[in-house]
Amino acid sequence: xxxxxxxxxxIAKEANVSPATVSRVLTGNAKVRPQTMRKIMDVIEKYNFKxxxxxxxxxxxxxxxxxxxLPDISHPFFSTLFQKSEAYAMELGYTVFLxxxxxNSENESKYLQSLVEKQVDGIIYIxxxxxxxxxxxxxxxxxxxxxxxxxxxxxxxxxxxxxxHVVRADEESGIDKLVExxxxxxxxxxxxxxxxxxxxxxxxxxxSFINAMKTRGLSINKDWVIGTGFNIESGEEVATQxxxxxxxxxxxxxxxxxxxxxxxxxxxxxxLKVPEEVSVVGFxxxxxxxxxxxxxxxxxxxxxxxGQTAIKVLVDLINEKEAEKEIVVxxxxxxxxxxxxxxxx
Amino acid sequence: xxxxxxxxxxIAKEANVSPATVSRVLTGNAKVRPQTMRKIMDVIEKYNFKxxxxxxxxxxxxxxxxxxxLPDISHPFFSTLFQKSEAYAMELGYTVFLxxxxxNSENESKYLQSLVEKQVDGIIYIxxxxxxxxxxxxxxxxxxxxxxxxxxxxxxxxxxxxxxHVVRADEESGIDKLVExxxxxxxxxxxxxxxxxxxxxxxxxxxSFINAMKTRGLSINKDWVIGTGFNIESGEEVATQxxxxxxxxxxxxxxxxxxxxxxxxxxxxxxLKVPEEVSVVGFxxxxxxxxxxxxxxxxxxxxxxxGQTAIKVLVDLINEKEAEKEIVVxxxxxxxxxxxxxxxx
DNA sequence: CTGTTAGCGCCTTCAT
DNA sequence: ATGAAGGCGCTAACAG
Numbered sequence: 048x049x050x051x052x053x054x055x056x057x058i059a060k061e062a063n064v065s066p067a068t069v070s071r072v073l074t075g076n077a078k079v080r081p082q083t084m085r086k087i088m089d090v091i092e093k094y095n096f097k098x099x100x101x102x103x104x105x106x107x108x109x110x111x112x113x114x115x116x117l118p119d120i121s122h123p124f125f126s127t128l129f130q131k132s133e134a135y136a137m138e139l140g141y142t143v144f145l146x147x148x149x150x151n152s153e154n155e156s157k158y159l160q161s162l163v164e165k166q167v168d169g170i171i172y173i174x175x176x177x178x179x180x181x182x183x184x185x186x187x188x189x190x191x192x193x194x195x196x197x198x199x200x201x202x203x204x205x206x207x208x209x210x211x212h213v214v215r216a217d218e219e220s221g222i223d224k225l226v227e228x229x230x231x232x233x234x235x236x237x238x239x240x241x242x243x244x245x246x247x248x249x250x251x252x253x254x255s256f257i258n259a260m261k262t263r264g265l266s267i268n269k270d271w272v273i274g275t276g277f278n279i280e281s282g283e284e285v286a287t288q289x290x291x292x293x294x295x296x297x298x299x300x301x302x303x304x305x306x307x308x309x310x311x312x313x314x315x316x317x318x319l320k321v322p323e324e325v326s327v328v329g330f331x332x333x334x335x336x337x338x339x340x341x342x343x344x345x346x347x348x349x350x351x352x353x354g355q356t357a358i359k360v361l362v363d364l365i366n367e368k369e370a371e372k373e374i375v376v377x378x379x380x381x382x383x384x385x386x387x388x389x390x391x392x
Numbered sequence: 393x394x395x396x397x398x399x400x401x402x403i404a405k406e407a408n409v410s411p412a413t414v415s416r417v418l419t420g421n422a423k424v425r426p427q428t429m430r431k432i433m434d435v436i437e438k439y440n441f442k443x444x445x446x447x448x449x450x451x452x453x454x455x456x457x458x459x460x461x462l463p464d465i466s467h468p469f470f471s472t473l474f475q476k477s478e479a480y481a482m483e484l485g486y487t488v489f490l491x492x493x494x495x496n497s498e499n500e501s502k503y504l505q506s507l508v509e510k511q512v513d514g515i516i517y518i519x520x521x522x523x524x525x526x527x528x529x530x531x532x533x534x535x536x537x538x539x540x541x542x543x544x545x546x547x548x549x550x551x552x553x554x555x556x557h558v559v560r561a562d563e564e565s566g567i568d569k570l571v572e573x574x575x576x577x578x579x580x581x582x583x584x585x586x587x588x589x590x591x592x593x594x595x596x597x598x599x600s601f602i603n604a605m606k607t608r609g610l611s612i613n614k615d616w617v618i619g620t621g622f623n624i625e626s627g628e629e630v631a632t633q634x635x636x637x638x639x640x641x642x643x644x645x646x647x648x649x650x651x652x653x654x655x656x657x658x659x660x661x662x663x664l665k666v667p668e669e670v671s672v673v674g675f676x677x678x679x680x681x682x683x684x685x686x687x688x689x690x691x692x693x694x695x696x697x698x699g700q701t702a703i704k705v706l707v708d709l710i711n712e713k714e715a716e717k718e719i720v721v722x723x724x725x726x727x728x729x730x731x732x733x734x735x736x737x
Numbered sequence: 738c739t740g741t742t743a744g745c746g747c748c749t750t751c752a753t
Numbered sequence: 754a755t756g757a758a759g760g761c762g763c764t765a766a767c768a769g
Contacts, residue, residue: 052541052761052762054761066762067740067741067742098762099763100509100511101450104446104745106745107764142489142506144487144488145478147475196397279683399746409756412748414747416748419748421749428754444745446746447748447761448747449747450761451748
């Protein structure tokens, strides 16, 4: 058996045909006499030959490969979204490079470079720099340069000055639904916890919260609007701050489920029962929201639809089809047991 | 500006040099006069040229790409391990394809195929078929075929008849430490919950549990050894079964942290306090173990070391260096608040 | 239906 | 220090 890689030439030789014919059975792009076909297939089988897709890609100028840039694959929101997206991409014949940036812009740049060099056909971008409310000019430039050659779809983000296609969950209406729910449960004193100013998803949610409150004639207490981040620890932090206040809200809307979990942990530790004494709601509907006691009422981002839509738009762009510039995926309220009717006070 | 992709030819033309010289500045493999160098660099910059790594790979016969096959990226164990591994791979100049198989052997085959065709330099394989205690012959064959050309490293798994390099966490001793801990806390009636027979990690843990118990002169009650899976739901399931028993263990060792969480949920719901009335321990030290009340005592798989070691071995194999056939990464006991000294009974 | 040929973009001798 | 040429593995056009 020949050393090194087996190529269609080797197969061709052994089957007494030309490389072109081998290529034809490989691609199915032209008719081959069943006899020769069989002969070739046998040899392919015999050597367990697999065509080199790099060579193929070089020729076709497309690699059937998609790059994913996201900040933290160990965060359930991203991993679930990735999972759904990747499954759909695979159905469409694409394989996926994952760039996990740890929310570090240098890493984002590195991956962007690397994906370009690796000739990915398109890029899905979630989190990181596309979530900064104040877009950094250089970062925007960098993305724009890449976009001149490779389509990029932003998920739940945007950059000023960058005209990318966007697929996003309807966070505004999600928050609105939560506020409405809490108000229907007689809560008037509602706080907003978690997130970070300057990160667009936080700003979107916070604004939506403020609007929802004002629209319904409720006022906002600034002491009850605090955020230091997106994880459980930061939920614990803000809850602790809240406990030091003289006057406290009766319901807490959290920037995401992890924050809600942190908040519930601390409240519970301090003897405040959720939902009996304080109502808490989250956002995202991660796997845990269902399982963390008492079960967190939240808003689902409809991962399946969000991921599939993103991939669909990207693939359309890859194939130079028209695609809507911005697609908003609906969110849905998921009722569980972390909030409760406020009995008269 | 030229249509289509910019190549070193375009750069060469504009800089009045030969493509070879452009290539030289790109790779740094030969000296170029500083003057010409500068000139070329300017043109490269001007067009924001990035070399096509597919072409490069085709030539070099290596793609600087690693494939990852794992069953479920939304499971914190895998996502954390992946994250650590990928970060290290990137340091070494590798980009990573992620194949998320949903524990489906057909998907595993597809990815295996795809990774071969994409000419990955090596593959990290975690979970899925390499965790079946009874190796399926055909699956083993398939892997062996791939291994003839591409090095594969198994993480926490093995297949009979497949002579792959293995990097694994020391699950045996991890379990032993847990059993010892529980016994030191005066527990004699210990159950083992979760996991699935026929999955090697379960078998390893269960055997280690049995050994640890026997060594210390404790007997095992078969009714207390039940498992239906690896997630929270399955923890809930087995805990429910346990509650129906007349005689119940005082301590529960769970196959992993998610199972432990499910178990704690159900026990708590039934009014049994953890750790006051039942002690529970988990395995893996996922992010949640710390946060799920009361804080789960568990065993850490040392993700960083496990991931890095796996990548290191793989890269060594890629570079045709020697590598140990099996490397065992130590596990460490993480003490939290889910178990407690059993007061006299 | 099948073979021949050229070229995708790059790098690496071999000359100069 | 630089240029010319061939080839990595594959496929699409062009012949036949």
